[in-house]
Amino acid sequence: MVPSAATTTPATTESRTHDASRTPGPHTTRHTVTVWAPPRTVFGLLADVANWPHVFGPTVHSEMLQDDGRDQLLRLWAFAGGQVRTWTSRRELDPAAGRIVFRQTVPAAPVAAMGGEWLVEAHADGGSRVTLLHDFRAVDDDPAAVTLIGEAVERNSRAELAALKGVAEQGEQRAELVFTFRDCEHVHGAAEDVFSFLDRADLWPERLPHVARLALTEDEPGVQHLDMDTRSSADGSLHNTTSVRICRPEELTIVYKQLRVPAALAGHTGRWVIEQDSADSARLAVTSWHTVTLDPEGVRQALGPAATLAEARALVRKSLGANSSATLRYAKEYAESRPS
Numbered sequence: 001m002v003p004s005a006a007t008t009t010p011a012t013t014e015s016r017t018h019d020a021s022r023t024p025g026p027h028t029t030r031h032t033v034t035v036w037a038p039p040r041t042v043f044g045l046l047a048d049v050a051n052w053p054h055v056f057g058p059t060v061h062s063e064m065l066q067d068d069g070r071d072q073l074l075r076l077w078a079f080a081g082g083q084v085r086t087w088t089s090r091r092e093l094d095p096a097a098g099r100i101v102f103r104q105t106v107p108a109a110p111v112a113a114m115g116g117e118w119l120v121e122a123h124a125d126g127g128s129r130v131t132l133l134h135d136f137r138a139v140d141d142d143p144a145a146v147t148l149i150g151e152a153v154e155r156n157s158r159a160e161l162a163a164l165k166g167v168a169e170q171g172e173q174r175a176e177l178v179f180t181f182r183d184c185e186h187v188h189g190a191a192e193d194v195f196s197f198l199d200r201a202d203l204w205p206e207r208l209p210h211v212a213r214l215a216l217t218e219d220e221p222g223v224q225h226l227d228m229d230t231r232s233s234a235d236g237s238l239h240n241t242t243s244v245r246i247c248r249p250e251e252l253t254i255v256y257k258q259l260r261v262p263a264a265l266a267g268h269t270g271r272w273v274i275e276q277d278s279a280d281s282a283r284l285a286v287t288s289w290h291t292v293t294l295d296p297e298g299v300r301q302a303l304g305p306a307a308t309l310a311e312a313r314a315l316v317r318k319s320l321g322a323n324s325s326a327t328l329r330y331a332k333e334y335a336e337s338r339p340s
Helices: 039-047 049-055 143-168 171-177 191-199 201-207 296-303 309-337
Strands: 027-035 059-067 071-080 083-094 099-106 111-122 128-138 178-187 211-220 223-231 238-248 253-260 265-277 280-294
Touching: 027 143, 039 049, 039 099, 039 111, 039 128, 039 143, 049 059, 049 071, 049 143, 049 265, 059 238, 059 253, 071 143, 128 143, 171 178, 171 280, 178 309, 191 201, 191 253, 191 265, 191 280, 191 309, 201 211, 201 223, 201 309, 265 309, 280 296, 280 309, 296 309
Parallel strands: none
Antiparallel strands: 027 128, 059 071, 071 083, 083 099, 099 111, 111 128, 178 280, 211 223, 223 238, 238 253, 253 265, 265 280
């Protein structure tokens, strides 16, 4: 019998790494987990890279560059060793075998090479057995770098398998937990000015009434870490969130992932998009997108044992929408007041 989601065992993994003092590599690891969900469901989650930021904690943002159904070229931004790193990978998908082979084409130092595969097999007792393999080399085979990479692979592999297990075992309920919405403002101004307003989050406490405090740091240009206190529109109370943002001026987009979320949420990602309005080329359409994952237990703790997911969705939509709409209005005022 397949255990229910309430009685599933935690993710268990095994790993093996070559000793850097005895061999220059490649170094290999192996992690496994049993997931009480059909292999087709599990494989679908692994194949759908666009949703990885909503499934895997370390993944901040993903972009599909090429995809013909079997061969994919993608770019990922994810935490590794405490920092956000980006790389490009090529993947080969074999749904019939439940296998996805991946290889980084543009690694981020200190990684010299990184690859591996996902393998999803039917479990003898029902559900799926998932294996995640990695092989890697460090730049110049530096032993310290090998240790650093190995530790990052270990943390991320365990986190990813645990997250994959949790999401897959939610089954049909996941459709009630994840939802996306947007707010939009039309602007008669320069796209660069709108982007500047959104990019300079360090100035938001001076520019936005609902932002009480904000500390901004950057790992590198365009990768921002925000620690922010916002005021509730309902009672004026302060709420703290932390997030990481990928700012891309060349594409006039900012994507972000919250790392510390309110109790009722399991996850929150979003993006700001600036583009020409398709209905009126003389103005811009500036859109704030949110994708939210509810935490059922957190909803009950925050809103009471009788609270429904529908009520939680409505409250989250109202709260997040109020702040993003306010930011859009102030960005509009800023851009339209700038010299043309």
